[in-house]
Amino acid sequence: MFDWIQYLADLLVFKVFGLEKGSYLAEALNFFIYDTVKILILLIIIILLMGIVNSYFPIERVKNYLSRKKLYGFEYLMASLFGTVTPFCSCSSVPLFIGFVSGGIPLGVTFAFLITSPLVNEVAIGLFAGLFGIKTTIIYVLSGVLLGTVSGMILQTFRLEKYLSPWVKDILANAQKDQEAFIQEKQPFKQRWPVIVNEALKIIKGILPYLLAGIAVGGLMHGYVPEGFFQKFMSKENWFAVPASTILAVPMYSNASGILPVVQVLVAKGVPLGTAIAFMMGVVGLSLPEAMLLKKVMTWKLIAIFFGTVTVCIIISGYLFNYIL
Amino acid sequence: MEIKILGTGCPNCKTLEKIVRKVVAENNIDAKITMVQDIMxxxxxxxxxxxxxxxxxxxxxxxxxxxxxxxxNLLTAQP
Known part of the structure; x- marks a missing residue:
């Protein structure tokens, strides 16, 4: 499927730039061009697809559905699945949170949504597909959905309502099951499309510098770091690797697109995939800016419990993957 | 006419404000524009x-x- 990109990269490096085959510079440049083109194509496709889904996604109706129906435990999975298709703009997470709470949706279900929404987003999926292939991407998405579901269920058992900010508690007390739906927007696809494309380009533009830097660093490491280098201290037998990389990952965020290409090289050089996935989930799923935003609706204690639970779940899934894969 | 733009300060909210201000100014629409950033x-x-x-x-x-x-369209459709 991507043979033509390799052809293009070969053509550019060996014919246009006239670099010698097998030389270090040529191989690194070849790798850089190939990876960049492939990842950008996949990113654009996935961001556009998600943009279309999003444009039609009736978030209010979903909310009413979740609050109205008796789902016998499936509501966590549903909320988590909805989280995958909604975009993650961190500025929307607080309004969404309040919207769910005001609809009388249990806090645990809301958390399930809140965890999966940033974890499985279009940029992460696009990067995963470009760097690790489809199989790993599916594993990542499924485990992200599962992680949100399980973490939400666990958080629900803690009865955390008392740790919400006072004004959110008031909203909770006045929660109504079915809220008046908004005027349904009826817009033809022709009108939606330019907005979707615009949004996609904006996202790509925002992450491009990080992505290029990440691929460049990855390309350089690819040549320098010997095969199996990391196996020494990040092997599956080293139990400490998973928690360490997860905890290291939590404070990172905006540079996720720069980190993934590097992680891919680490995996190629012997870091177990489970450890890498745990690291990525920590980077994408939990972040400091998100914590700052959530502060408006939660007490620090609740944020700490929330982040703590998710971190533990990520670590467990990291071990699980190392064991299975 | 009273126009309010709701947003917690994300880039898109600022873009919307800019466009609305431009449309209002260019068409001499009599409107008061306010940004609402308070989440409550x-x-x-x-x-x-x-x-x-x-x-x-x-x-x-x-x-x-x-x-x-x-x-x-939205602005001119207002009574």
């Missing part, structure tokens, strides 16, 4: 996605940045 005030409009455009206390657009033509 935003939630009183029951929007779950930002930015949102409120005209005369009615939510007209939410969760996206409309094009200039669309905004102009």
């Amino acid at each position: 005030a935003i939630m009183s409009y029951q929007v779950m996605t930002t930015p949102a455009l409120v005209i005369n206390e009615k939510v007209m657009v939410k969760g996206r940045v409309p094009k200039r033509d669309e905004i102009l």
